Amino acid sequence: MRKLLFQSLLLQLPLTERAPAADEAYLAELAQNLGLAARRRLGRSLSIREVDAGSCNGCELEIHALNNAFYDIERFGLRFVASPRHADVLLVTGPVTCNMREALERTYAATPDPKWVVAAGDCAATCGVFAGSYACVGPVSSVIPVDLHIPGCPPTPTDLLKGLIALMA
Numbered sequence: 001m002r003k004l005l006f007q008s009l010l011l012q013l014p015l016t017e018r019a020p021a022a023d024e025a026y027l028a029e030l031a032q033n034l035g036l037a038a039r040r041r042l043g044r045s046l047s048i049r050e051v052d053a054g055s056c057n058g059c060e061l062e063i064h065a066l067n068n069a070f071y072d073i074e075r076f077g078l079r080f081v082a083s084p085r086h087a088d089v090l091l092v093t094g095p096v097t098c099n100m101r102e103a104l105e106r107t108y109a110a111t112p113d114p115k116w117v118v119a120a121g122d123c124a125a126t127c128g129v130f131a132g133s134y135a136c137v138g139p140v141s142s143v144i145p146v147d148l149h150i151p152g153c154p155p156t157p158t159d160l161l162k163g164l165i166a167l168m169a
């Protein structure tokens with residue numbers, strides 16, 4: 001511990017891995033395209049309700065990143081909403097657990113038409129590492145109709161933006 005402390009004080013090197021360089025212009029273009037596609041399709045901005053149906057929270061960390069100061073998707077008129085009644089898209093993560101099945105069905109029923117369901121992450125598509133668990137009902141498509149799967153464990157914020165653009169195209 002003392003050695004690490006001296007190293008960090010004297011050498012001034014970060015003790016964690018450096019973050020990968022991100023292409024800000026590319027991200028801004030993706031988010032802008034998504035905002036435009038939503039306006040073309042809906043005549044307004046896109047409202048997204050996130051539903052964790054039983055994930056490990058890895059997918060949530062990437063989804064939350066879309067709202068942080070770096071990605072900041074609200075600047076393009078895309079927003080996460082607190083109620084399915086205000087949502088156009090349900091962004092669902094994780095395999096559906098027995099405890100979340102009814103909540104997912106009720107959330108789907110409470111979302112007004114037209115609505116889209118996006119299953120984000122490998123678990124949402126196939127149950128992933130949780131396949132065969134006694135606690136899981138199955139993938140999202142076994143409970144509600146799914147319009148788009150975004151693969152990845154977890155999918156990156158860029159993958160999520162690309163997926164949403166594909167949905168609105």
Ligand code: SF4
Binds near residue numbers: 128154
């Ligand atoms: S896809 Fe990966 S990160 Fe997402 S819920 Fe499953 S195990 Fe976790």
